[in-house]
Amino acid sequence: MQVAGKVVVVTGGGNGIGKALCEEFHRAAAAKVIVADLDSHAARAVAGTIDGAAFKCDVAQEKDIFHVIDETERQFGPIALFCSNAGVGGGFDPRSVNAGGTSDEPWQRSWAIHVMAHVYAARHLVPRYKTRGGGYFLNTVSAAGLLSQVGSPAYSATKHAAVGFAENLAISHQADNIRVSILCPQGVDTNMLRSIPKGPQSGDGDLAPEQVAKDALAGIEQETFLILPHPQVLGYMRKKTENYDRWIGGMAKIQARMRETYGR
Numbered sequence: 597m598q599v600a601g602k603v604v605v606v607t608g609g610g611n612g613i614g615k616a617l618c619e620e621f622h623r624a625a626a627a628k629v630i631v632a633d634l635d636s637h638a639a640r641a642v643a644g645t646i647d648g649a650a651f652k653c654d655v656a657q658e659k660d661i662f663h664v665i666d667e668t669e670r671q672f673g674p675i676a677l678f679c680s681n682a683g684v685g686g687g688f689d690p691r692s693v694n695a696g697g698t699s700d701e702p703w704q705r706s707w708a709i710h711v712m713a714h715v716y717a718a719r720h721l722v723p724r725y726k727t728r729g730g731g732y733f734l735n736t737v738s739a740a741g742l743l744s745q746v747g748s749p750a751y752s753a754t755k756h757a758a759v760g761f762a763e764n765l766a767i768s769h770q771a772d773n774i775r776v777s778i779l780c781p782q783g784v785d786t787n788m789l790r791s792i793p794k795g796p797q798s799g800d801g802d803l804a805p806e807q808v809a810k811d812a813l814a815g816i817e818q819e820t821f822l823i824l825p826h827p828q829v830l831g832y833m834r835k836k837t838e839n840y841d842r843w844i845g846g847m848a849k850i851q852a853r854m855r856e857t858y859g860r
Contacts, residue, residue, distance in 0.1 A: 597775065597816055597817065598624075599676075599813065600624060600625040600626065601625065602627055602677060603628050603669075603673050603674060603675050603676055604626045604630065604676065604678075605668055605675055605679060606618050606631060606681055607632045607681050607682040607713065608632075608682030608736075609631035609679075610638025611642075612784070612805055613681060613779075613786060613808050614631075614682070615642050615805065616804075617812060618643075618648060619642075619806075619809070621813070622646035628648060628672045629646055629649075630649050630650075630664065630668050630675075631643045631646075631648050631650045631651070634652065634653065634655075634682075636651075636652035639651065639652065649668070649671070649672065651667065655708075655716075658719075661713065661720065662720050665717070665720050665721060665724075669724070674724070674728055677732040678721055678732070679734040679735075680713055680734070681735075682713060682736075683736060684710075685751065688747050688751070689747055690857070690858040691747075691854070691855050691859065692747055692854075695749045696749075697749065697750065703750045703753075703754075706753075710758050711754050711758055711761060714733075714758055714761055714762065715761060725773075725774050726772050726774070730773030730774055731773075731775075732774070732776075732816065733762075733776045734777045734778075734816060735777070735778050735779070736779045737758045737759055737779065738781065739826065741755030741756050741758055741778070741780060743829070743836060744847060746847060746850050746851050758778075759778060759780075762776050762821075766821060776821060777815050777816055777819070777822075777823050779808070779812050779815070779823045779825070780824055780829065781808050781825040783801065783802035783803065784805055784825075785803065785804055785805065786805060803826070811823055811824075811825040
């Protein structure tokens with residue numbers, strides 16, 4: 597798919613990867629880039645630099661996502677590409693005292709933002725895409741959805757679920773000319789990464805959000821399902837499936853080193 601001349605929505609567009617995506621799509625001559633973010637000031641700031649439009653949006657709320665979709669199409673025309681990008685890094689404990697945690701809150705918040713936000717976007721856009729002969733979803737997931745995130749069971753579990761939903765979305769609607777890509781980087785130099793203790797996600801280097809956005813655009817143009825800004829992740833995936841027990845053992849060693857670093 598070519599972005600030029602198309603209406604694009606990016607959730608979590610006020611900073612980090614989302615901001616970089618908005619700027620990259622603008623450079624690619626999108627007709628209008630919609631910046632949706634819980635931080636309305638950040639959304640307006642980004643939109644102001646790219647002649648875009650801003651909406652305040654809590655992606656955990658279905659009504660907010662519906663509002664963004666409905667108002668975008670009313671004001672600017674049919675959405676061709678919806679980037680479900682917003683994410684949170686909460687529930688991170690480098691010591692992993694108890695994988696079950698002590699509270700439902702980080703699990704519920706992660707589930708709402710990392711899974712249900714994608715579901716809500718599909719729920720309200722798939723019928724529209726079908727009517728007009730196709731459309732595109734870009735779901736920002738994480739390499740954690742393919743591998744794991746040591747120290748954050750909630751992040752890992754919900755990112756795995758996000759991959760599963762995206763796979764099913766692509767399978768269910770390929771015949772409707774609805775395309776899906778998942779963006780799965782490791783460490784990216786964003787506020788979210790800086791807010792958690794340094795861990796294995798940065799072992800191969802932290803990419804600039806701008807580089808991740810360029811890779812995302814290239815993947816969309818090629819209609820690639822799995823977009824890997826860190827290409828070595830593919831090798832890690834192969835090692836994981838070749839010998840799951842060995843992979844678990846290796847990850848447990850990483851966990852042990854983190855416990856030593858941050859104290860038991």
